[in-house]
Amino acid sequence: MTPPQKASYYTPRGGLPPQTALLTDRAVVTEAYTVIPRGVLSDIVTSVFPEWTRTRGWILNRPVAGGSTTFFQAIMEVQPGGGADRPEPQPEVEGFLFVTSGALSVVADGHAQTLTEGGFAYLPAGTAWSARNDADADATFVWIRKRYQPVDGHAPSVRFGNERDIEPSAMPGTDGKWRTTRMLDPQDLAYDMHVNVVTFEPGATIPFAETHVMEHGLLMLEGKAVYHLNGDWVEVQEGDYLSLRAFCPQACYAGGPSNFRYLLYKDVNRQILL
Template structure:
């Protein structure tokens, strides 16, 4: 029991992108996989030469992890954005109909929205409704990195989403049923609030914990590994993943995982929810 308590009270880790280039002596083989059911982008391919510069941003670059493509996940875009000290944007979101979710991996990011400023440290997050006027700035002395998830909002009569700001470390994780707390979910948006058409969670597995069945569901996933390593079952393949890896899962891709240790396994999870299927 003492080992389990120690594991759950360890300070969280938020793996970011390292950039750079591998040495010329490296082999070309890697763990990157693209299929019609899922995509795996290992951390080793998030290099300087694959970054983009977004309009309306200064002192910033981005690794685009997901965009809607044929035979892939289509409901969202996801990027790692790195902002140098003094950088940022006064108009980060170019589309008024698009909502956003920001999750800080390293450094500090100042988000200004609804007349208030929020300084987000690692683990800090902000949900930014479609149409909200917000700005982002790195007012610190070190580079900051954050996950930026964007989705075209699907309005629902009688339900209006609000700005939500916090830190995942301040939220009590919810143990999954019949797991003795070895598998738990930190929900940063209220799962019962129909105003939200997406959820973003931090999912944690203790060593040896698993998803013991192949989840097969309509929700798409963007899954970024924050800490640890595991083996994921995707469609009919076993895929090893570690901190800094990213997975994009299309609707109905069978998925399960096993956290082999030696440390806990944690990831940031996006999914689309709470809307009827448009026909």
Template sequence: MSKTDTRADTSYYSSYGGHPPQTDLLTDRAIVTEAYTVIPRGVLRDIVTSVFPEWTGTRSWVLNRPVAGGSTTFAQAIVEVSPGGGSQKPEPQAEVQSFIFVVAGELTLTINGTEHKLIEGGFAFIPAGAEWTSANNGVEIATFHWIRKRFEPLAGVAAPGPVVGNEKDITPGEMPKTDGKWRTTRMLDPDDVAFDFGVNIVTFEPGASIPFAETHVMEHGLYVLEGKAVYRLNADWVEVEEGDYMSLRAFCPQACYAGGPSNFRYLLYKDQNRQIAL
């Protein structure tokens, strides 16, 4: 991975919880269809949190899980760990790999005996079967995205090892014919077939767009880190803003226009590098 100086476009939305007043309207932008799901930030309230029994001082919002009629390859959650909280055995399934991306606070991970401190923008890929722990040793709540996927071994290819870094240290790749207004920060090497999924940060400057309806086999989880846009999901145009989450099924047509005034940035999961199982 190429490295550069700390970048300016590094905003991460991480304000959740609370409870709306009785005067609020019931209508919101939450929607579930056979092609996609939109979970707007306004529904990530205190009463819809989940507790993971392997963790202490922790609450979470589960954004995606394999479900009939929905995305099937991965689970994703926003996790808040209070100071002093964490887990000595976070992953209950040995065949499951993880990707963690920190959006607020500081999280200490120990992976196979090596300690790593992740601050905002920090990430870690944790292979299936790794011995790892997680702790908030700071004084503020640590908030991170936790993506989990069952590892699909590839014959003749060694399983990948841990990867730890910070997205601010990675030079984004510019998409062709965009004058750099559409950029992709790849935190795992997409050309290394040992990885069966990828996690990227996609950045659009105001007015930039995906100029065609992407229609492909990869399932997606998209969490908006910053800004707003109009997103094409199947046959619908949906407004999204920082803090919103989208889950896209395989072959769901997708495109977007970035609305400004700031950059539109999102954390993107996709499954890749494996043959279709029949």
């Protein structure tokens, strides 16, 4: 039997395309979805944040008219010695961190944890937390932020872990070739978002056009696939990003030769307010 592959996590390194490069790329913004190819993540599109030192970020999603409205998502790169004592400027906003390279030291509600590749932290709204890079190499992580929607009788707590330590759940009828690693309990009403790592083995597929109310942020961690989005075929590879609006029809084929894996955000578990 072939031993399981070690999970990999694509991490952007910036730079700038040469003057000889063609302008044509796969970036597109439509009424239903946005595609940000990894080649877009150059030095000149980074942002700096007033709460952070020795840090830059590629903002992938923010609430915007005509786009996804429930979340912020960015790839953050922290140099050695950098970080933030109070990273979150809004007490009503929850956060989720997922490390793709290096090591990030996080302190939340008095609990300290060093997150390495695949490590994550869920940080409830109102949590006092900090993050620093105490290592000798850059630390890169995905930061998801959402305004929390509280529900009486259900309060989330700080959660640390590593996706490599969680047993994935196979999707029914797929013989385990399509599986989901759930980092937050999908049945716990304390959470109003899910963040999962989804894995497809080569040739596996979402065999129907999912059409649902949940918005999605998908960061491709490994491999390649072809997505069917609102009637369009879109080829993606590790490092690409998709932002999908509510009710955007979506399906995919995993292309191989390696597994196709992505980090998935979606909003869940709340009544629609009218």
